[in-house]
Amino acid sequence: MDIRMIMKTARSVSVELYDGGIYYTKKKYDIFLNGEKWQNTDTVVTTLYGLKPDSRYKITVAGEDGREEGSLNITTEYEFVTLNVRDFGAKGDGVSDDTSFIQAAISSCPRDSRVLIPRGTYKVTSLFLKSDINIELAKGAVLKADTERFHFPILPGLIESYDEMDEYNLGSWEGNPLDMFAGIISGIEVSNVKIYGQGTVDGSADFDNWWKNEKDMVGAFRPRMLFLNHCDNIKVQGIFFHNSPAWTIHPYFSSNLVFCSLKVENPAQSPNTNGIVPDSSEYVEICGTRFSSGDDCVAVKSGKIYMGRKYKTPCRELHIYQCLMENGHGAVTIGSEMAGGVIDLLVEKCRFNNTDRGLRIKTRRGRGKDAVVDQITFRDIEMDQVLAPFTANAFYYCDPDGKTEFVQSRESRPVNEGTPELKTFCFENITANNCHVSATYFEGLPERKIEQVTMRNITVNFAEDAKCDLPIMSEGVEPCSKKGVFMKNVAHLIFDNVKMFGHEGEVMETPDVDRVDLI
Amino acid sequence: MNYKEYLNQYLEEKTPDKNSIFLVQGCMEQYLLAETEEEKKFFLSCLENISEKSGVRGKNLFVLYDAADKEIYREKIEDKMESLRQCPRNSDGIFCESQENPTPKPWDFLYEAYPFYMSYETYFHNKADYGDFYLQMRKFEPAMVRCVTWEDTCFLMMLIDVIDSMSKEIFEHYRSLKEIFKRTIKKCMPALTGGETEEKVSLAMGYVIVKACNLKLLNGEKYVPTGMKLMDVPQGYGEDEVIAGLSMMAESVKRQYLKYE
Numbered sequence: 001m002d003i004r005m006i007m008k009t010a011r012s013v014s015v016e017l018y019d020g021g022i023y024y025t026k027k028k029y030d031i032f033l034n035g036e037k038w039q040n041t042d043t044v045v046t047t048l049y050g051l052k053p054d055s056r057y058k059i060t061v062a063g064e065d066g067r068e069e070g071s072l073n074i075t076t077e078y079e080f081v082t083l084n085v086r087d088f089g090a091k092g093d094g095v096s097d098d099t100s101f102i103q104a105a106i107s108s109c110p111r112d113s114r115v116l117i118p119r120g121t122y123k124v125t126s127l128f129l130k131s132d133i134n135i136e137l138a139k140g141a142v143l144k145a146d147t148e149r150f151h152f153p154i155l156p157g158l159i160e161s162y163d164e165m166d167e168y169n170l171g172s173w174e175g176n177p178l179d180m181f182a183g184i185i186s187g188i189e190v191s192n193v194k195i196y197g198q199g200t201v202d203g204s205a206d207f208d209n210w211w212k213n214e215k216d217m218v219g220a221f222r223p224r225m226l227f228l229n230h231c232d233n234i235k236v237q238g239i240f241f242h243n244s245p246a247w248t249i250h251p252y253f254s255s256n257l258v259f260c261s262l263k264v265e266n267p268a269q270s271p272n273t274n275g276i277v278p279d280s281s282e283y284v285e286i287c288g289t290r291f292s293s294g295d296d297c298v299a300v301k302s303g304k305i306y307m308g309r310k311y312k313t314p315c316r317e318l319h320i321y322q323c324l325m326e327n328g329h330g331a332v333t334i335g336s337e338m339a340g341g342v343i344d345l346l347v348e349k350c351r352f353n354n355t356d357r358g359l360r361i362k363t364r365r366g367r368g369k370d371a372v373v374d375q376i377t378f379r380d381i382e383m384d385q386v387l388a389p390f391t392a393n394a395f396y397y398c399d400p401d402g403k404t405e406f407v408q409s410r411e412s413r414p415v416n417e418g419t420p421e422l423k424t425f426c427f428e429n430i431t432a433n434n435c436h437v438s439a440t441y442f443e444g445l446p447e448r449k450i451e452q453v454t455m456r457n458i459t460v461n462f463a464e465d466a467k468c469d470l471p472i473m474s475e476g477v478e479p480c481s482k483k484g485v486f487m488k489n490v491a492h493l494i495f496d497n498v499k500m501f502g503h504e505g506e507v508m509e510t511p512d513v514d515r516v517d518l519i
Numbered sequence: 520m521n522y523k524e525y526l527n528q529y530l531e532e533k534t535p536d537k538n539s540i541f542l543v544q545g546c547m548e549q550y551l552l553a554e555t556e557e558e559k560k561f562f563l564s565c566l567e568n569i570s571e572k573s574g575v576r577g578k579n580l581f582v583l584y585d586a587a588d589k590e591i592y593r594e595k596i597e598d599k600m601e602s603l604r605q606c607p608r609n610s611d612g613i614f615c616e617s618q619e620n621p622t623p624k625p626w627d628f629l630y631e632a633y634p635f636y637m638s639y640e641t642y643f644h645n646k647a648d649y650g651d652f653y654l655q656m657r658k659f660e661p662a663m664v665r666c667v668t669w670e671d672t673c674f675l676m677m678l679i680d681v682i683d684s685m686s687k688e689i690f691e692h693y694r695s696l697k698e699i700f701k702r703t704i705k706k707c708m709p710a711l712t713g714g715e716t717e718e719k720v721s722l723a724m725g726y727v728i729v730k731a732c733n734l735k736l737l738n739g740e741k742y743v744p745t746g747m748k749l750m751d752v753p754q755g756y757g758e759d760e761v762i763a764g765l766s767m768m769a770e771s772v773k774r775q776y777l778k779y780e
Contacts, residue, residue: 157687160738164701176690217688306691400646400689 001070003061006045006287007235007258009134009194010053010079010114014237014260014288015072016045016322017061022382023288023324023351029069032060044322044349045288047238047261049139049198053079079134080113085122092120094144099124102143109133117141117199125151126182126223129231131190137199137239144202145184145225145245147209152181154220155229170229172252172279173221175304175337181220183227183250187234196237201225203244205270210245214271222246222272228254237261248293249276253313257281261288268327270294275328277301280313280340286320293328297355300345301337304399305368305418308339312370316343323350330360331386334373336398338363338420341372349380358389358432362396362473363420364407365445371420374451383432389460390440392422392450393472394489408475412446423451427458434463437480439500441471444489446512453487454494462502488512495519522549522767525756526565533760535573537627541764543575544680547582548771563587577631578684581638600639603632611658612651626673634680641686649692652681656699663703667710672723675703679727683734697736704728704737712745718752722765725749729772733779743776 006014019026021044028042034057038048051057053076060071083105086092090101102122105115111132119140127143129135137143146152155171157178170188171180184201187193203225205211210222222245228234231251235258241248242265249264251257259276266273273294278284280302291297302308302315315338325331331352334342352358359378363371383389395410397403406413413419422444432439439460444450468481482504487493488511496519500507510516520528526546529535535542546569550562563586570579576599584592606614609621614632616622623629633652640646656678663671678700687693704727710716711724728746732739750769755762 160735162738162741164738174688176688178687178690304690306694309691400649404647 001061003059003070003072005072005074006260007237008074008076009196009235009237010077011051011136012047012049012196012237013051013057013059013074013076014045014047015059016287017041017070018044019069022349022380023290023322028064030062030064032062033057035060043288045261047288049238051076053077078112080110082114082116083109084116084118086118090117090122092118092122092141094121094123096123097125097146098122099127103127106130106133106135117143117197124184126153127185128182129185129187129190129193132192134194134196137195137197137201139198141197141199142202143184143200145204147204147206149181149210149219152223154179155182155186171220172229172250175301175307175339177307179220181223183224185226187228187231189230190234191232193231193233194235194237195226195239196235198238200240200242202242203248205243205245205273211270224248224250226250228252228257230254232256234258235260239263240265242266244270244273246272247274247277247299250279251277251281251284252279253311254281256283258285259287259289260285263290264297265292266294268294274299278315278318279303279337280307280311280315282316284315284318286318287322290324290326291328292326295328296330296333296360297325297328298323299330299333300342301335302340302342302371304337305339305366308341308368308370312340314341314343314370314372315345316341318345320345320347321349324353325350325355326353328355330357331355331383332378333357333360333362334376335362336364336367336396338373339368339371341370341374342376343372344375345377347378347381352381352383352386352389354385356387357391358383358386359391359427361392361422362398363394363422364396364398364402365413365420366401366407366418367420369417369419369421372423373421374423376424377426377428378430379426379428381430383430383435385434385463386432387435387467387469388437388441388471389430389432389435390427390442390455391438391472392425392442392444393474394420394422394443394445395474396472397474403475410446410476415447419445419448421448421451425450425452426454426456428454428456430457431459433461435460436463436466436482437469438471438483438486439503440485440487441483442487442490443472443474446489449512449514450490452492452494453490454496455498456494456496458498460500460503464502466502484508485510491515493517520756522756522763522770523561525763529760529763530565530568535569537573537575538760539569539573539764540575540577540627540631541761541768543569543573543577543579543764545764545767545771547579548768550582550586552771552775575631576635578634578638578680580635581642584642596639596643599635603636612655613658626670626677630673630677630680633677634684637681637684641684646686646689649685649689653692653695653699656681656696660699660703663706667707667716667720669717669720671707672720672727675700675707675727676723678703679730679734679736682736683730700731700736704731708745711749716749719761719765721749721752722762722769725751726765726769726772729769729776733772733775739776747773
């Protein structure tokens with residue numbers, strides 16, 4: 001077994017116990033700290049809590065038979081002081097508004113110190129982070145969000161500079177700089193923050209509050225649970241996020257981020273409750289996280305055309321591994337707001353169960369010439385009950401003009417300022433069992449084809465009772481079931497050891513594909 | 520006389536017509552700003568009355584749709600939209616007299632039509648044709664040279680109302696129109712701050728500037744003083760119903776600005 005430390009705080013450590021398992025280890029293990037049995041685990045990414053600051057630990061992993069499988073030495077981080085929010089007046093009774101008391105603790109917290117939120121239910125609106133601190137949400141601690149929207153501060157979308165030459169962007173909604181209610185936890189230009197623990201952030205959203213008439217903007221757009229705007233070096237570990245008003249975790253123009261061992265859960269019918277939405281952010285690591293969402297589990301974005309054109313900031317260098325994606329629209333989705341581009345995304349060693357799509361790429365004419373998607377790799381993935389495991393759609397009918405001739409026409413149009421680009425995609429060592437709709441469904445633009453798709457060591461098995469549904473959301477596409485490989489408007493297709501069982505109709509359709517290499 | 524007294528007298532003694540367009544706008548703005556039920560009722564009643572008798576079919580129809588009988592006003596809105604669909608357009612896409620005569624329609628037509636069209640796009644057409652506005656508005660822009668003529672003023676009043684009727688969700692189009700507006704206002708500022716302007720131009724431009732500040736299109740700190748000064752002309756609720764309407768519009772934007780100051 002390989003044991004690797006992913007991240008540590010003064011009070012916890014997350015490790016990767018790689019025995020060949022994907023999200024779950026191949027067998028259960030006991031974990032010992034300095035020789036004492038600490039806990040057992042069945043997940044590859046495992047987090048240990050309750051450690052002491054600035055202390056040395058030997059982590060030993062043994063099978064249930066007692067045989068040692070591996071060990072790792074770590075030293076926890078230094079901690080100066082702990083500020084307990086109860087000492088600042090927070091009640092944690094689920095009734096009193098504890099926002100200002102917890103905020104006082106955060107604002108007062110010195111460098112390298114901990115704000116401790118102990119067991120209890122803390123009713124809050126918006127909390128704002130500060131740099132260089134740690135926040136521990138202890139086991140049994142719940143930050144429970146208020147549901148009265150006008151109790152939340154608003155983050156204005158754009159504020160013009162005095163000299164009228166520049167602007168300051170605070171709020172965001174679906175790729176545009178628009179007024180939004182501040183997140184339940186917001187970070188604005190903060191750095192070096194860790195938020196960790198076994199506690200819960202409950203957005204309290206429901207169909208009689210935030211999810212009611214969800215398309216109407218009343219006051220401002222819906223808040224996120226965690227909104228990070230221009231933040232750097234932020235790590236979030238262990239927390240359970242659920243019932244989000246909108247996107248759950250939204251890092252926006254941020255960098256050096258780790259989301260580890262989280263649980264993100266929103267009901268299946270809840271609107272726009274994407275799990276983690278890296279948005280024009282770079283160096284993002286998402287690991288050991290379990291998602292169950294009303295929308296995409298992980299959605300990688302970079303704005304609509306105004307933001308993409310002005311800031312030209314792609315989402316880049318993202319690593320998603322050892323995650324479990326359940327019940328969402330897409331397990332890992334790129335777009336549709338990707339006007340700044342998405343470059344260098346690696347998704348590996350993940351399980352996708354019961355999602356509509358595995359990989360889902362959404363774009364359309366009008367996203368802009370900076371909307372370039374390139375170096376996308378998926379490998380060592382296991383899928384089960386995913387309707388359509390691999391999809392790419394350059395005719396996604398989003399936005400008010402989404403169903404117009406401009407977006408939906410399958411005739412080649414001139415390449416111009418609005419034309420996005422899908423470049424290289426590589427899929428390796430992937431098994432998709434109990435698929436329903438189609439093995440692959442890729443449709444690029446005729447005027448700018450998908451540059452290269454490589455599929456290597458792929459096995460797709462269709463369910464016997466396969467459902468019939470749309471493979472992609474676009475005009476002129478019919479629902480289907482057990483459809484084989486469909487690739488259209490691709491420049492170069494490489495298939496190396498690709499197997500498919502239980503399909504109906506043609507094995508492979510490759511209209512307007514310039515070159516196919518079957519190995 | 521204040522504007523409430525004026526309106527009561529006007530409705531008793533005058534017959535509204537197309538010239539009442541600024542009175543309609545004034546009633547509309549005052550209604551949207553009204554805080555008490557009594558005020559809301561008063562201005563809504565005036566708005567309904569003057570709209571019906573004058574035949575002004577602009578953005579007022581949407582305010583009435585929201586506030587009064589949806590079925591009746593939806594029908595009027597669809598009728599108006601159909602007439603705009605049938606209206607000839609010149610090669611710049613602007614509503615014009617005829618296919619043979621590409622001169623744009625007069626300003627009273629355009630001032631009524633464009634905010635209506637934008638409101639229709641926002642309410643009932645899912646914002647699908649927002650792009651059409653930018654293509655047309657940018658055609659007007661080169662002609663806005665001195666910005667102290669009544670025609671230039673009408674363009675800006677039209678444009679601010681178009682922007683006010685938009686959803687920011689199609690941000691790139693909102694931003695494009697905002698940029699046209701700002702460029703035009705900046706071209707105007709020397710003439711507006713430097714010399715004397717006609718009373719109705721001064722009142723209207725003051726209204727446009729303060730309304731733009733209320734909508735956060737312009738920096739209030741920098742522009743409101745100029746806007747307020749321009750509106751500081753003898754406001755009249757007298758014979759001239761254009762001045763009366765503009766005066767009511769000016770009072771509404773002042774009131775809105777001071778509410779948040």
